[in-house]
Amino acid sequence: MAFAHETVSRTERYDGAIFSVYTDEVTMSDGGTAARDVVENRGAVVVVALDDQDRVVLIKQYRHPLGATIWELPAGLCDVEGEDPAVTAARELAEEADLTAGRIEPLINLHTSPGFSNEYVQLFVARDLAPVPETDRHHREAEEADLEVHRVPLDEAADMVLRGEITNAAAVAGILAAARTSA
Incomplete structure (x- = not known):
């Protein structure tokens, strides 16, 4: 007991x-x-966005605590009271990667560092991607102003994780889970 x-x-x-x-x-x-x-x-959502060629959408973003620009997946805080996490994921995908998804489905959930934090992250897989029209795109500010969006084959992204090139915990979990479920 x-x-x-x-x-x-x-x-x-x-x-x-x-x-x-x-x-x-x-x-x-x-x-x-x-x-x-x-x-x-307050928790967060992370999106593993996969295009029709099985490439994952990665972003490179500056993270001040690390003093570095690192590889991540589109993600964001659950900062709209009562918003469905899948809706939050769709919003973050549009804001950070200028993409919409025809399908957004739960992938995995994780506690990022339970030794000192209650942070709970919900990861989604997004498919049937389409660009957000230029006139409807989110204006990025602060550290998001110069983020880079890349598409990398999912297998290569998994290799990047194993080589230590992708170290963001949610990105590591999301990429490996997507690679496992796509196999």
């Missing part, structure tokens, strides 16, 4: 637009308590 860990107290450390940070005092299996820092996140 698993021990029922309980939060005895919570101290807010930071409350921001994207995440909040708390220190919880939690009961432990040995009868004591321990402080645990927790990052609460």
Whole structure:
């Protein structure tokens, strides 16, 4: 039987637009308590967009905490209250890759770093891709202003993961899951 860990107290450390940070005092299996820092996140969606040639849409985007531009999949926060995650995924695909999808289906779900965060990411596979008309395209700002959109054969993207060229956790999971389900 698993021990029922309980939060005895919570101290807010930071409350921001994207995440909040708390220190919880939690009961432990040995009868004591321990402080645990927790990052609460509103969650995100990630899109594995596959074209009719089985190429995956990848983006290269600057990520300040890394000080680098890295390979990712189109993705975004679940920041519209009550919005269906598949709708969020479609919106992010249009905003980041200028694409619509005839089909968007659930692929996998994951917790990105459960040792300190409750972030829950829902991954979708998108097919039957079409371009967003030029006049309807999202105006990209900040770090999205210079993101690059590429199409890479799915097998090559999986090889990029295994070579350590793609390190974004959600991109790694999404590409490998899509490669497995496409095989």
